[in-house]
Amino acid sequence: MSVKIRLKRMGSKKRPFYRMVVADERAPRDGRYIEEIGYYNPLTKDLKLDNEKAQSWIGNGAQPTDTARALLKKSGAIN
Numbered sequence: 001m002s003v004k005i006r007l008k009r010m011g012s013k014k015r016p017f018y019r020m021v022v023a024d025e026r027a028p029r030d031g032r033y034i035e036e037i038g039y040y041n042p043l044t045k046d047l048k049l050d051n052e053k054a055q056s057w058i059g060n061g062a063q064p065t066d067t068a069r070a071l072l073k074k075s076g077a078i079n
């Protein structure tokens with residue numbers, strides 16, 4: 001089982017926000033996930049992440065997607 005840190009789309013049409021979740025790579029984008037580690041609102045540029053959880057999952061082998069990696073760098077969870 002390969003684990004990814006990725007964004008789960010929420011919100012309504014034309015008003016998206018995203019939850020950053022840890023999920024099995026085989027699960028659908030908006031489907032089942034293991035743990036939620038934060039959220040991101042692209043409309044207000046609001047970003048809130050639990051850096052300790054993110055570092056813990058990365059230390060255990062979770063691979064962030066490109067967008068999730070950029071947001072993790074922005075929050076200071078990874079270098």
